[in-house]
Amino acid sequence: MLGLSPIYLSLAAAAMSSGFVYAGIKCSSYFSHWRWFEKISFFPGVLLIILGIWKLYSIGVIIMVLTIGLTGGIASGKSTVANMCKEMGIPVIDADIEARLAVEPSEPAYRKIVEAFGPGILLPNGELDRQALGALIFHDVAKRNLLNGIVHPEVRKRMAEKREAAEKSGAEVIILDIPLLFESKLTHLADRTLVVQVDWETQLSRLMARNSFSKEEAEARIRSQMPLSEKAALADAVIDNNKGIEETKRQLLEILARWRAEHVI
Numbered sequence: 386m387l388g389l390s391p392i393y394l395s396l397a398a399a400a401m402s403s404g405f406v407y408a409g410i411k412c413s414s415y416f417s418h419w420r421w422f423e424k425i426s427f428f429p430g431v432l433l434i435i436l437g438i439w440k441l442y443s444i445g446v447i448i449m450v451l452t453i454g455l456t457g458g459i460a461s462g463k464s465t466v467a468n469m470c471k472e473m474g475i476p477v478i479d480a481d482i483e484a485r486l487a488v489e490p491s492e493p494a495y496r497k498i499v500e501a502f503g504p505g506i507l508l509p510n511g512e513l514d515r516q517a518l519g520a521l522i523f524h525d526v527a528k529r530n531l532l533n534g535i536v537h538p539e540v541r542k543r544m545a546e547k548r549e550a551a552e553k554s555g556a557e558v559i560i561l562d563i564p565l566l567f568e569s570k571l572t573h574l575a576d577r578t579l580v581v582q583v584d585w586e587t588q589l590s591r592l593m594a595r596n597s598f599s600k601e602e603a604e605a606r607i608r609s610q611m612p613l614s615e616k617a618a619l620a621d622a623v624i625d626n627n628k629g630i631e632e633t634k635r636q637l638l639e640i641l642a643r644w645r646a647e648h649v650i
């Protein structure tokens with residue numbers, strides 16, 4: 386996230402100094418009553434505060450982190466792009482994975498889901514039957530909202546913890562892979578938003594192939610999300626993932642290089 390980049394620090398320093406000067410002028414009557422050592426130490430004191438903040442930044446106490454909110458539609462290629470980032474050594478925090486962990490039988494969300502949807506959504510071994518739950522919620526907006534209301538707060542908590550850990554480990558870039566970044570109004574979590582886009586036909590055929598879904602099942606899942614064209618219009622950058630993997634990687638590298646440069650200046 387923001388951390389404190391040099392540009393923000395410079396702006397803060399400029400604002401602080403002008404604030405002090407303004408206050409100094411406003412209080413000139415007081416200022417004229419200050420003793421000589423108070424007058425002499427005033428401006429160097431301000432300078433020392435600014436240098437102190439700068440030092441904290443330079444030794445890494447204040448870290449500058451670029452947080453990217455990666456999103457898209459179901460099967461548009463978010464995980465494919467996230468895996469490319471992981472290969473580059475960039476930590477990825479994946480909302481789908483956190484959502485899976487949050488509904489394990491030992492977790493509080495599990496009990497709430499069973500209470501809300503009944504034991505019919507359980508497998509014989511007691512775990513959630515994800516296919517059965519999916520069949521319910523992707524065809525019924527009220528049920529989807531009910532499930533989201535149980536799972537999403539847990540996912541947000543888990544992601545915040547992981548993000549803090551990634552920041553502490555000194556990561557300069559962090560990817561938050563959040564399928565519902567725009568739907569759930571979570572863009573404030575990221576400095577930049579990146580949408581992985583594909584056209585409808587490609588999305589449908591990749592989803593049907595990957596999950597062995599019927600056309601109807603796949604369409605219900607796609608329609609349960611904000612249209613990809615709307616997400617693309619809201620994003621800071623868009624990766625066109627209709628073509629081959631290499632072309633997708635080329636676009637990713639270009640965007641990362643641009644954003645890294647912008648964030649550091």
Ligand SMILES: CC(C)(COP(=O)(O)OP(=O)(O)OC[C@H]1O[C@@H](n2cnc3c(N)ncnc32)[C@H](O)[C@@H]1O)[C@@H](O)C(=O)NCCC(=O)NCCS
Binds near residue numbers: 564
């Ligand atoms: C309904 C569930 C059990 C289906 O599980 P399944 O293993 O089939 O799918 P998986 O979790 O891998 O999700 C695949 C994709 O479906 C889409 N999706 C999942 N949940 C939702 C939802 N509530 N609304 C819209 N799209 C969703 C996302 O694009 C996601 O990447 C599961 O998706 C779930 O618990 N969803 C609610 C939590 C959630 O919103 N997860 C998304 C990220 S927070």
Ligand SMILES: Nc1ncnc2c1ncn2[C@@H]1O[C@H](COP(=O)(O)OP(=O)(O)OP(=O)(O)O)[C@@H](O)[C@H]1O
Binds near residue numbers: 457462595
């Ligand atoms: N450029 C590409 N060319 C061909 N196949 C691709 C490409 N990008 C992704 N795929 C395939 O499309 C499918 C969906 O991709 P991926 O799993 O990355 O999507 P996702 O957005 O993470 O999906 P979900 O929303 O379900 O988590 C996968 O089977 C993947 O291998």
